[in-house]
Amino acid sequence: MDFKASIAQAIAQAAGLSADEILPYIEIPPNTDLGDFAYPCFRLAKVLRKAPPAIAAEISEKLQKPDFISKVEIVGAYLNFFLDKGVYAKEVLTEVLAAGEQYGKSNIGDGKTIVIDYSSPNIAKPFHVGHLRSTVIGNAIYKIYEALGYHCIGVNHLGDWGTQFGKLIVAYKNWGSKEAVEQDGIQELMRIYVKFHDEAEKNPALEDEARLWFVKMQEGEEEALSLWKWFYDISIKEFERVYNMLGVTFDAYTGESFYNDKMAPVVEELKQKGLLQESEGAMIVDLEEEKMPPCLIIRKDGGTLYATRDITAALYRKKTYDFDKCIYLTALDQNLHFAQWFTVIKKMGYDWYQDLVHVPFGLVSLDSGKLSTRHGHVVLMEDLLHQSIQEARRILDEKSPELENKEEVAAQMGIGAVIFNDLYNSRIKDVVFSWERMLNFDGETGPYVQFTRAKAFSILKKAGEIRTDVDYSLLQDPATAEVCKLLADYPAKIVEAAQKYEPSIVTRHLMNLAQAFSKFYHDNPILSSEDAVKEARLTVVAATEKVLKSGLTLLGIETPNQM
Ligand code: ARG
Secondary structure, eight states: OOHHHHHHHHHHHHHTSOHHHHGGGOBOOSSGGGOSEEEEGGGHHHHHTSOHHHHHHHHHHHOOOOTTEEEEEEETTEEEEEEOHHHHHHHHHHHHHHHGGGTTOOOTTTTOEEEEEOOOOBTTSOOBTHHHHHHHHHHHHHHHHHHTTOEEEEEOOOBOOSHHHHHHHHHHHHHOOHHHHHHHTHHHHHHHHHHHHHHHHHOTHHHHHHHHHHHHHHHTOHHHHHHHHHHHHHHHHHHHHHHHHHTOOOSBOOOGGGGGGGHHHHHHHHHHTTOEEEETTEEEEOOGGGTSOOEEEEOTTSOBOHHHHHHHHHHHHHHHHOOSEEEEEEEGGGHHHHHHHHHHHHHTTOGGGGGEEEEEEOOEESSSSOOOSTTSOOOBHHHHHHHHHHHHHHHHHHHOTTOSSHHHHHHHHHHHHHHHHHHSSOTTSOEEOOHHHHHOTTSSSHHHHHHHHHHHHHHHHHHOSOOSSSOGGGOOSHHHHHHHHHHHHHHHHHHHHHHTTOTHHHHHHHHHHHHHHHHHHHHSOOTTSOHHHHHHHHHHHHHHHHHHHHHHHHHTOOOOSOO
């Protein structure tokens, strides 16, 4: 039922106006003491030529109060409407329970395609916690858009091409061995990569050598390519372990190397369109007009760049997927890179440059400053997840020693805590890890929401069948009303999260719902109440359980039934 529209209708009738003139100005008061809806009468002063408070009084006198309104109060120039809590609860709860798993989902995205470029780590480097954010934010955005009916294509644009692989080949030839790489995988590749940087500081000729190897890779020279492929396979195997732990999948693993044979025609097109200029031996697109440094397309030595591959990839994706939006999840420090090459696409005359969106986020830290790979101070994603699981396990041993599948629940809880922590604040803020804060059952954490949902689940299990033809007028207390309000708002939060590319809107909402449910549960005995009351309260539990589960699933967080 559209409460707002019906209230507008009633006011319009009392004031002798049309509902269209009233509806846009009906407000939701900042707190429920002022009612559930409010109408400020200021706007009518001109038309009706009276003081606003007098208008409010007059309207309230003539008003035919709709059934679902329990009272109307005048506060100054405001008419405040209070919903009948039972009618409201019935409206919300029956809708949630009838929709079930589908509640909050919609088809507003039907027929539209969104490409989501996320995670995209650089191969031959460990999967460090800096890539966590891109991975979990991208995964949540994927699921949120999917829930709205969009066709989503998740792309892992692996950093698997570029001069760094030339460096790695030189490093391998000088300081590596087959056995060591086979044994230690990415760790060993990183060791020799760091070694390369230390040595190149003393001996710059190594850099030239590395560039030559990369040129060989581009030309398809056999030895260069087979070494590269070997590093690639080792990396992917390690990344997949992490993706499995996080429950993240992709529709395409088209990394930068995929575009090696697709760049030449794009460079040619840039030339044809008169956009390419020579500058100190390199080829660039000048962006002075846009007040940005030039976008480098071809290096002096003939090597292509990160931007060359991004431009090529965008053209490829447009052609292949005909996307309505293509979004890129990376840290904030790549802002300029995206602004530059988006502009190149615009200059090429493609108006869909407007559908390219960079979605930046803040840094991750473990109290020890920025995490980088070049000098080896890294925190590996896998270690971080294992540590979180271990901590979760310790907490479960203490709090629920009887729990049956403790291993499994510890994994769901430990990983859920990491994801939730990452998605809790607006993405542009930096994320700090603190086990104590992340795993706390009573704090604003993933485990708290998981635990609340598991509690609801266990009540339902004990209760048996849940009926929906109950006496909703028994649900009059404010805690229940608050839960209902949050349940009712859930679908709009999903839409808002999608529009703003901001999963934290869903995360925050779930936290509010979990807290409101705890208050409801604290204030209202359920299983011990007499039948009619019990049955009515169980509908609140059932609807909350559904929405908490649905919301956590959208965020990529698992929902253990027992904790
Ligand atoms: N590999 C890059 C990095 O680790 C991220 C790639 C993001 N995607 C893109 N199409 N540029 O920083």
